[in-house]
Amino acid sequence: MDYYLNEYSLRGQFESVEDFFESLRSYTFPVLKKVNERKENIIWKKDTLWQSEICKGVSLTKIPQKKNERSGELARLKIQLIKLTYEPPFYSNEGVSNIEIKEYKFDTEYREKFDTRNCFTNAIENEGRVISFLHPAYECTQLPVNVNFENSEYEYCIENIYTPEWWNCEPEIKTWRTCQKYLIEVRAKEFDYHPPHFHVSKNEFAAVFKLNNGELYREGKKKWTLHMINEIKEWYEENKCELQETWNNLHNS
Structure with missing residues (x-):
């Protein structure tokens, strides 16, 4: 599954660098560790994440070194933070999406400043999840939005x-x-405008296949080969009844 680090949840809200590291220790890094337990999961970051401000005047890449700082734990946290900041994959503001956000129903203080393409649009488009740093506007499990797709409007919670x-x-x-x-998934939480489908991933490859015929519905960032698609189709033919039954059970239909 694709996870998107929320670039708007780190904008100088911490009183000090120490407070920021405490939030990493108690919240953000345990979340990232849990996500990384499954090798098929991918954590995407905006390509300008390194510029994000931790507290007034201090960005992710300009954390001051304290005199006589010898804490092994603090050193490990800094290494993890550097890896998080600079390790790909990244996404940018470029590209066109067929999904338009009509209204963000959260972060009222900052939502007018959101870029057209951001962690939220990427999460919606790729049926992924958002990971937020500790921030008062994002201490919630659902982010409600109104989405316009093919001239129809939908409500959804990221x-x-x-x-x-x-x-x-x-x-x-x-x-x-x-x-x-291959990891194959049928998920209980899906977007209403998609037809019934199942997800398939293999390392950095991800795709969605239709449940009614096993045809490729949507690819991820990397293009699938015909051989890979045919392997999934063969598996689908042998398991389509179980897939359909699972979808019905999870979606109460």
């Missing part, structure tokens, strides 16, 4: 994770492994 406690109420996902390399 899943927002800021604490490891989120997994205590994670929406149900049924999974399969096939060909010793």
Whole structure:
């Protein structure tokens, strides 16, 4: 699954660098650790994340070194932070989306400054989740939006994770492994405007296939080969009844 680090949840809200590191220790890094437990999960970051402000006058890449600083734990936190900031994959403001956000129903203080393409639009378009740093505007598990898609308007809530406690109420996902390399998922929480479908991922490859015929519906960032698509189609033909039953059970239809 794709996860998107919320660039708007880090904008100088901390009183000090120490407060920021405490939030990493108690909230953000445990969340990232949980996400990274599954190798198919990918954490995307905006390509300008390194410019984000922690507290007044201090950005992610300009954290001052204190005199006689010898804490091994603090050094490890800084290494993790550098890795998070500079390790790909990244996304930018470029590209065109067929999804338009008509209204953000959260972060009233800052939402007028959101870029057209951002972590929220990416999460909606790719059916992913958002990971937020600790911020008063994002201490919630759902981010409601009004979305315009193909001239129709929909209401949707983006899943927002800021604490490891989120997994205590994670929406149900049924999974399969096939060909010793693909992870296949049917998810309980989906966008209403998509037809019934299942998700397939393999390392950096991700795609969505239609449930009624097993055809490729949408690809992720990397293009799938015909051989890969055919492998999924073969698996689909053998398991389509179970897939349909699972979808019906998860979606109460």
